[in-house]
Amino acid sequence: xxxxxxxxxxxxxxxxxxxxxxxxxxxxxxxxxxxxxxxxxxxxxxxxxxxxxxxxxxxxxxxxxxxxxxxxxxxxxxxxxxxxxxxxxxxxxxxxxxxxxxxxxxxxxxxxxxxxxxxxxxxxxxxxxxxxxxxxxxxxxxxxxxxxxxxxxxxxxxxxxxxxxxxxxxxxxxxxxxxxxxxxxxxxxxxxxxxxxxxxxxxxxxxxxxxxxxxxxxxxxxxxxxxxxxxxxxxxxxxxxxxxxxxxxxxxxxxxxxxxxxxxxxxxxxxxxxxxxxxxxxxxxxxxxxxxxxxxxxxxxxxxxxxxxxxxxxxxxxxxxxxxxxxxxxx
Amino acid sequence: xxxxxxxxxxxxxxxxxxxxxxxxxxxxxxxxxxxxxxxxxxxxxxxxxxxxxxxxxxxxxxxxxxxxxxxxxxxxxxxxxxxxxxxxxxxxxxxxxxxxxxxxxxxxxxxxxxxxxxxxxxxxxxxxxxxxxxxxxxxxxxxxxxxxxxxxxxxxxxxxxxxxxxxxxxxxxxxxxxxxxxxxxxxxxxxxxxxxxxxxxxxxxxxxxxxxxxxxxxxxxxxxxxxxxxxxxxxxxxxxxxxxxxxxxxxxxxxxxxxxxxxxxxxxxxxxxxxxxxxxxxxxxxxxxxxxxxxxxxxxxxxxxxxxxxxxxxxxxxxxxxxxxxxxxxxxxxx
Numbered sequence: 001x002x003x004x005x006x007x008x009x010x011x012x013x014x015x016x017x018x019x020x021x022x023x024x025x026x027x028x029x030x031x032x033x034x035x036x037x038x039x040x041x042x043x044x045x046x047x048x049x050x051x052x053x054x055x056x057x058x059x060x061x062x063x064x065x066x067x068x069x070x071x072x073x074x075x076x077x078x079x080x081x082x083x084x085x086x087x088x089x090x091x092x093x094x095x096x097x098x099x100x101x102x103x104x105x106x107x108x109x110x111x112x113x114x115x116x117x118x119x120x121x122x123x124x125x126x127x128x129x130x131x132x133x134x135x136x137x138x139x140x141x142x143x144x145x146x147x148x149x150x151x152x153x154x155x156x157x158x159x160x161x162x163x164x165x166x167x168x169x170x171x172x173x174x175x176x177x178x179x180x181x182x183x184x185x186x187x188x189x190x191x192x193x194x195x196x197x198x199x200x201x202x203x204x205x206x207x208x209x210x211x212x213x214x215x216x217x218x219x220x221x222x223x224x225x226x227x228x229x230x231x232x233x234x235x236x237x238x239x240x241x242x243x244x245x246x247x248x249x250x251x252x253x254x255x256x257x258x259x260x261x262x263x264x265x266x267x268x269x270x271x272x273x274x275x276x277x278x279x280x281x282x283x284x285x286x287x288x289x290x291x292x293x294x295x296x297x298x299x300x301x302x303x304x305x306x307x308x309x310x311x312x313x314x315x316x317x318x319x320x321x322x323x324x325x326x327x328x329x330x331x
Numbered sequence: 332x333x334x335x336x337x338x339x340x341x342x343x344x345x346x347x348x349x350x351x352x353x354x355x356x357x358x359x360x361x362x363x364x365x366x367x368x369x370x371x372x373x374x375x376x377x378x379x380x381x382x383x384x385x386x387x388x389x390x391x392x393x394x395x396x397x398x399x400x401x402x403x404x405x406x407x408x409x410x411x412x413x414x415x416x417x418x419x420x421x422x423x424x425x426x427x428x429x430x431x432x433x434x435x436x437x438x439x440x441x442x443x444x445x446x447x448x449x450x451x452x453x454x455x456x457x458x459x460x461x462x463x464x465x466x467x468x469x470x471x472x473x474x475x476x477x478x479x480x481x482x483x484x485x486x487x488x489x490x491x492x493x494x495x496x497x498x499x500x501x502x503x504x505x506x507x508x509x510x511x512x513x514x515x516x517x518x519x520x521x522x523x524x525x526x527x528x529x530x531x532x533x534x535x536x537x538x539x540x541x542x543x544x545x546x547x548x549x550x551x552x553x554x555x556x557x558x559x560x561x562x563x564x565x566x567x568x569x570x571x572x573x574x575x576x577x578x579x580x581x582x583x584x585x586x587x588x589x590x591x592x593x594x595x596x597x598x599x600x601x602x603x604x605x606x607x608x609x610x611x612x613x614x615x616x617x618x619x620x621x622x623x624x625x626x627x628x629x630x631x632x633x634x635x636x637x638x639x640x641x642x643x644x645x646x647x648x649x650x651x652x653x654x655x656x657x658x659x660x661x662x663x664x665x666x
Contacts, residue, residue, distance in 0.1 A: 050522035157614045187377040187615070188549060192593035192608035199607065214522065217595035221608060244598045258527035259597050260552030264575045269556045271527040276492040 004077075005208050006039040006062065006176055011071035013057050017281055027281045031057045032068075033232035036307075041175065044202065044209040046223030046240070048216055048255070050277055054232040055212045059178045062210060063095055064088060075176070093123060096169035100181035102161030106153040113139075113149030116167045123172060138167040141204075143197060159190035166197065170205075178210045183218060195222055216259055220244060228252045231280055231288040234307060238314035248316040251289045287319065295320055339510045339543035340366040340389070345403035347381075347388045350396060354619040358384040358398070360567040366511060366543040371534070373546045373558035373575070377590075379615050381567040382547045386515045389545070390430050391420050408510055426456040429504035433516040435496035439488040445472070446484025449503045456507050471502035475532060494525035498532065505536060511543045518553065530557055551594055555579055563587045566616055566626035569645065573652040583654035585662055586611075586627045625656070633658040 012034055017027035032054040039045045047055045061068045064080065073081045080091050099105040106115055117135045120126050126134055136146035142163040153161055162182060169177050179198070183191040199222060202209060213219050219226055220240060227237040228249065236249040247253045254272035273292045278284055284291050290300040297319065305317040343363050349356040359381045366372045374382045387393045388400050391412060405412045407428055412420065432438045440448060449468035453459060459467070465484075472480035475498040488496055497517060504512055514533065518526035534557060537544050546557060554561055554575065561578045563571040563586065571584040582588045592609035613630040622628060628638040637657050645655045656662070 050524065159614060188551075188590060189377060189593050189611040190614065192595070192610040193612075195595070196607055196610055215595075216523070217597045220598050221595045241598070254524055256597060258523045260527070260530070260550065260556040262551040262555045262579070262591065262594055262596065264555045264579050266555070269527050269531055271524065271531055273524050274528070276494055276525065277522070 003041045004038050005041045005075070006210070007074040008038070008062060009036050009072040011035045011058065011061055011073070012069045013061055013066060014069045030232050030280050030283050032061065035234055037227055037234065037237060039208050039210060041208055042202070042206045043225065044211055044223045046211045046213065046219035046226040047229060048213060048219050048226060049229035050214060052277060052280060053229040055229050056180055059097070059180050059210060059212050063097055063178060093172040094174050095176040095178065096172065096174040097178040097180060098165050098169050098182045101185050102158060102165050105165055106161060108153050111149060112151050112153065112156065112164050115164060116171055119168060119171045138170055141170065141201065142167045158186050159193060162186060162194050163197065170201065174207055176208050176210065180212045181214065184213065184215065198222060216255060228255065231277065231283050233288065233317065235289065235318065236316045237307070238312070242312050242314050246314070248310055248314065248321050249318045250293045250295055337367045338365050339368050339408060341406040342389070343404045345385070345388055345400070345405065347384050347393055347398060347400045349398045356618040357567050358618065359388060362569055364562055364569070364572065366545060368543055369537065369541045370560065371537065371544040371546055371558045373548060373554040373561045374564060375548055375551060375554050375561060376564035377549060377615055379618065380564040382564050383515055386430065386513045386545065386547050389513060390424060390428065422456070425452055426507045427509050428511045428513070429509045430513040430515065431500045431504050431517050433519050435493065435500045436488060438500060439496060441488050444485055444487055445491070445499050449506050452503050453506050467506060471506050472499065474536065475502045493521055494529060497521060497529055501533065501536070505540065505542070508540060509542060511545065513545045513547070515547045516549070551591060566621060567618060568626070568655065570627065570656070571654045574650070577650060577652050581663060583648055583652060583659040583662055584656045585631050585633050585658070588662060633661060
């Protein structure tokens with residue numbers, strides 16, 4: 001792997017649950033519960049999981065938009081976990097975010113040009129004519145016309161708004177862009193345009209993506225490596241091709257089997273898991289997946305599996321895979 | 332037709348419009364289709380193509396104003412629903428034709444227990460004591476595989492997970508054994524493992540009860556796994572209709588073809604994922620200012636002069652495979 005840009009170690013984020021008149025703490029949401037990964041320069045790491053698995057909280061913690069409970073975040077070798085707001089500011093330039101909903105993340109009273117130019121102005125990098133030229137260049141890069149700079153967000157379609165969000169993220173020439181479900185709100189034909197744009201921009205500028213999505217197919221297209229999360233923990237992480245051709249964790253297998261294939265001749269839907277995701281307030285002891293796992297053994301109920309190397313840069317947290325590097329067999 | 336007795340639903344030239352400040356929208360324009368007993372028909376398209384308005388039109392739930400059904404007929408078991416009075420329609424709705432929506436939390440009443448909501452639906456249409464209706468409600472919850480149905484019936488919607496709520500919606504929709512069930516994006520708000528469970532459940536129940544199903548979705552994967560026949564809609568019109576096998580094997584309309592090429596697929600084991608996706612340029616047109624010809628022409632690689640001037644008719648390409656495209660014959664070779 002190329003030079004490491006981002007290193008996250010044992011990240012935890014707990015939220016208190018309060019109830020009653022005295023707002024006493026009655027429980028803890030284990031939103032992110034010990035997540036570690038690294039991201040190389042120019043690399044895309046896909047983070048997949050179902051709702052409530054903590055993937056967005058990881059994304060926001062990395063940017064210090066939420067304060068992690070514990071753990072360490074290093075950007076370019078420098079620990080940014082506990083930097084004060086002002087000390088963090090120069091680092092903010094290096095990391096940007098694109099949100100899911102391009103309707104909620106653009107100020108309706110600002111023109112598209114002002115939205116994209118604002119970060120440049122805030123960091124005092126350019127003003128006046130120069131600022132305008134830079135914004136125009138950004139518009140061209142994301143496939144918008146510079147004359148659209150005068151328009152307001154409501155005059156753009158969903159796909160175009162997401163392009164504005166991307167242009168805004170690019171404005172400060174970041175080294176890391178966190179994409180939190182950037183195409184989930186878009187139509188299929190528009191989704192493809194935005195994914196291709198993100199891939200092209202990365203090739204051109206060489207930044208890294210932390211790409212959060214619930215859609216495995218989207219992640220498969222854009223990522224170099226993929227991490228699968230379940231109830232606040234990474235259960236499996238591997239190179240994209242390795243993960244999809246050789247999924248080792250029963251949860252990853254179930255996730256893959258649940259995706260409806262756009263081919264009527266391919267095998268019919270076979271849900272490999274029953275039931276719902278347990279609540280992160282009181283996650284099951286041992287392996288959090290044991291309540292839904294077809295292979296659960298007695299040990300899974302008590303012992304918490306850790307991420308272990310299974311060869312080919314493939315890590316998996318499952319007792320079935322322990323030591324041997326043998327995959328859990330799919331009957 | 333010999334099998335016409337098997338027809339549950341026959342829609343002819345349905346036309347639903349919306350009167351707005353910016354003009355007249357033709358949300359559904361001249362749409363015809365049929366659904367047989369026990370058959371699943373998928374209606375697929377992107378946002379604004381008219382698929383949800385079609386569903387609301389079948390239920391006669393189009394908000395008026397601004398919307399109105401201005402033409403066509405909707406025959407459910409040989410009764411034209413559009414000719415019924417509102418009181419007569421209320422007897423049919425939830426009884427012979429029911430609907431499940433995308434977001435179960437907004438379509439369930441948050442302050443009424445799940446069981447009571449099903450009881451209400453059952454007693455509205457059938458002359459039953461509350462004890463009998465309650466037994467049916469619990470039985471329906473068991474049928475949709477909710478564990479401990481008697482206890483769950485006494486719970487409120489917020490106490491159920493998203494998947495459980497959608498199961499409760501399905502139980503309510505099927506409680507009166509309707510001839511036709513309309514499911515509008517029933518799994519879009521759900522996680523993928525839950526989606527697989529709910530789709531499998533809907534198909535099982537449909538087989539068991541012989542219900543006709545209209546499944547509205549934007550997800551071609553869901554279509555391929557569930558439907559027997561498919562209608563593709565674009566800008567309010569049906570642009571293609573075929574059996575699911577024929578549609579996926581050889582789509583005739585350039586829009587269908589583009590849509591299929593643009594969906595990212597989970598790579599099969601051992602196959603490297605392709606990197607770039609094929610995209611359809613441009614965006615879905617505004618329904619207020621539709622071009623005179625084919626609405627897809629401005630985004631179409633194959634468009635010729637004629638496409639911009641004249642709307643192409645739906646032509647049968649054999650075996651009930653319909654497509655509305657002047658260049659349908661050339662689609663396979665060019666793309």
